[in-house]
Amino acid sequence: xxxxxxxxxxxxxxxLPTLPPIVSKLNEMxxxxxxxxxxxxxxxxxxxxxxxxxxxxxNSSFFGFPQRISTVSNAIVLLGFNVIKTLIVTSSIFEVMQxxxxxxxxxxxxxxxxxxxxxxxRDIKNPEEVSTAGLIHDLGKIVLRSELPDEYEAIVAKAxxxxxYMRDMEKATIGVGHGEIGGILARQWNLPERxxxxxxxxxxxxxxxxxxxxxxxxxxSDILIRAVGFGNGGDPWVPPLDHGAWERIKLTKSQMKExxxxxxxxxxxxxxxxxDIKVEG
Amino acid sequence: MQRIPIKLAKAGMVLAKDAVxxxxxxxxxxxxxxxxxxxxxxxxxxxxxxxxxGHPVRLPGEMVLSxxxxxxxxxxxxxxxxxxxxxxxxxxxxxxVIEEKGExxxxxxxxxx
Numbered sequence: 017x018x019x020x021x022x023x024x025x026x027x028x029x030x031x032l033p034t035l036p037p038i039v040s041k042l043n044e045m046x047x048x049x050x051x052x053x054x055x056x057x058x059x060x061x062x063x064x065x066x067x068x069x070x071x072x073x074x075n076s077s078f079f080g081f082p083q084r085i086s087t088v089s090n091a092i093v094l095l096g097f098n099v100i101k102t103l104i105v106t107s108s109i110f111e112v113m114q115x116x117x118x119x120x121x122x123x124x125x126x127x128x129x130x131x132x133x134x135x136x137x138r139d140i141k142n143p144e145e146v147s148t149a150g151l152i153h154d155l156g157k158i159v160l161r162s163e164l165p166d167e168y169e170a171i172v173a174k175a176x177x178x179x180x181y182m183r184d185m186e187k188a189t190i191g192v193g194h195g196e197i198g199g200i201l202a203r204q205w206n207l208p209e210r211x212x213x214x215x216x217x218x219x220x221x222x223x224x225x226x227x228x229x230x231x232x233x234x235x236x237s238d239i240l241i242r243a244v245g246f247g248n249g250g251d252p253w254v255p256p257l258d259h260g261a262w263e264r265i266k267l268t269k270s271q272m273k274e275x276x277x278x279x280x281x282x283x284x285x286x287x288x289x290x291x292d293i294k295v296e297g
Numbered sequence: 298m299q300r301i302p303i304k305l306a307k308a309g310m311v312l313a314k315d316a317v318x319x320x321x322x323x324x325x326x327x328x329x330x331x332x333x334x335x336x337x338x339x340x341x342x343x344x345x346x347x348x349x350x351g352h353p354v355r356l357p358g359e360m361v362l363s364x365x366x367x368x369x370x371x372x373x374x375x376x377x378x379x380x381x382x383x384x385x386x387x388x389x390x391x392x393x394v395i396e397e398k399g400e401x402x403x404x405x406x407x408x409x410x
Contacts, residue, residue, distance in 0.1 A: 084321065181375075243385055245372060253375045257382055272385065276392045284300045284348075 022192055023200060025163060038063060039105055043206065046097055056097070057089025060104070069107050070100065077285035078129040078147055095144045098208050102148050105205050106155070113158050119248025120158070122286075124151050126246040129282045130237035133275055138233070138265065146230050149214040152202070153234050156194030156215075157182075157250060159201055164190065175251050182250040183219060195219050222260040232261035244276070246283050298396065299352045303344050306336045307353070314348040352397045362397050366390055 042059065045051050061067050067088055074091045075084055085091050092100050113121045131150030135143035160168045167190050175185040186193045199216025214231040217224035218238055221231035235258055241247065243254050267275060298313040308331055316325040316339055324342055325335065331349075339347070355361070360368065369390055376382045394403050 239382070240385070243372065243382075244389055245368060252372060254373050254382060254386075256376055257379055259381070262381055269384065269388070272388055273392070276388055280392065280396070281298075287300075 022164075022190060022197070038066065039101065039205075042101065042104070053089045053092040056092055057087060060088045060100075066104065066107065070103055073103050073107070074100075076125070077282050078125055078132055078151070079144055080132060080282065096142050098211065099142075099144050099148045102152065102207060102211060105207070106152055109155070109158055112162065116161065117158075117248075120154060120250070122247030123241060123249040124154055124247070125286055126241040126244075126283060127151070127153060127234070127237045129286060130240045130275075130279055131233050133278050133282070134233050134237060134265065134267075135230075137267075137271070137275070138229070140229070140233075145210060146214075146233050149211050149230055149234050150237050152198070152211070153215050153218045153238060154194060154198065154249065155201055156196065156198030159197055160186070160190075160194055172250065180251070181253060181255060183255070193219065219255070219258075221258055228261070229264055232258075232264045235261050236265060240275075240279070244279065244283070298348050298350060299354060300346055300348045301354050301356070302346055303336070303340055305354050305356075306331055306339075306347060306349070308333045308336065310349040310353055311351075312347060313350045316344050316347050318343045319345060351399065362393065365393050369393070 038060065042056065045056060045059065060070065070088060070091065071085065074095060075081070079095065081094065085094060088100070110121065110124075113124070128147045128151035132143055132147040135146035140146060160171075171182060171185045171189050174180070174189070175182045178185075183193050183195075195216050195218055199212055202212045202215050210227045210230060213224040213227045214221075214234040217231045218234045221228060221235040224231040238249070239254055239257055242249055242252075310331045312325060312327050312329045312331065314327050315323045316329075317323050320343075322342075324339060324344065329335070369386060373382065373386045391403060394406065
């Protein structure tokens with residue numbers, strides 16, 4: 017199978033949740049400059065299921081707001097529309113993921129947590145956006161699993177048997193990696209480039225055409241969360257570090273120590289959150 | 298510090314963080330030493346999980362420190378030659394030791410070796 021065919025298959029994805037109709041409506045509303053967070057919030061709040069899912073996500077520990085966010089319009093003001101939109105678009109995907117691959121779900125939440133911690137330290141304007149990029153960085157893996165289940169199984173089995181990284185096996189088996197696949201899908205959904213590039217380039221952040229800093233943070237967070245052994249990203253190994261990206265966001269030894277301690281504490285809270293979801297599911 | 302379900306709490310354990318209800322209400326501050334009465338009260342108020350000092354409980358399925366360190370080694374086995382990642386591994390290892398045995402133990406360990 018070549019790249020063109022993969023692209024074609026991604027284009028007419030059936031089993032994966034398509035965009036909820038509410039998203040195109042929201043996109044139209046956002047194009048209107050007069051629109052307010054309150055008005056947007058009201059539209060979303062008409063859908064109670066979506067609202068409760070959304071509020072659960074925004075109140076989870078990886079965004080780390082000290083007080084509870086209780087309305088959608090508040091969430092939009094605090095997190096920005098890009099984040100809320102992404103959470104709406106991906107909420108059904110995360111449902112699929114929770115059911116089929118808890119390890120990958122935890123890996124994603126953990127990576128989001130690490131992204132948030134590092135982004136805040138670097139005084140990035142909207143650290144929640146970086147968390148969100150971390151949350152969906154492995155989008156491509158979920159798509160692979162649901163759209164090309166035979167190939168996916170072969171990739172996992174081969175990686176395990178040969179003791180190799182999943183990403184190398186993806187390239188060898190279907191010719192594209194999950195980063196690229198995630199990028200294709202994120203683009204189809206019209207997610208902004210500050211989210212698309214970090215997903216697409218999370219293994220080679222220096223090659224991203226733009227938003228290299230966000231890509232670098234997602235890249236390192238992916239490494240860090242595997243390093244501490246939280247969740248399961250497919251194979252059990254810490255992947256190689258891109259030193260160009262590291263130069264961009266580098267932490268001193270004592271900063272790194274603080275990040276590890278902060279991450280550990282947040283991950284404990286996160287475990288309560290995933291446990292909560294498992295119990296409810 | 299260890300986070301444990303309230304049903305595993307024992308008198309004499311010391312809170313490492315505030316005990317809070319799922320709604321976020323603080324019932325009892327960090328540093329408080331737990332008594333039987335206090336534990337019963339926390340349970341009644343709906344507290345599910347607390348953070349205590351040290352590492353008093355071995356949860357089911359939880360690895361002992363030596364196993365945790367071995368797993369850490371294994372995870373890093375493909376990137377052994379990277380100096381940055383080597384340093385990262387070292388810091389995570391130190392963190393695991395501190396979490397379980399405390400800061401003093403690590404200092405002693407360092408002096409010993």
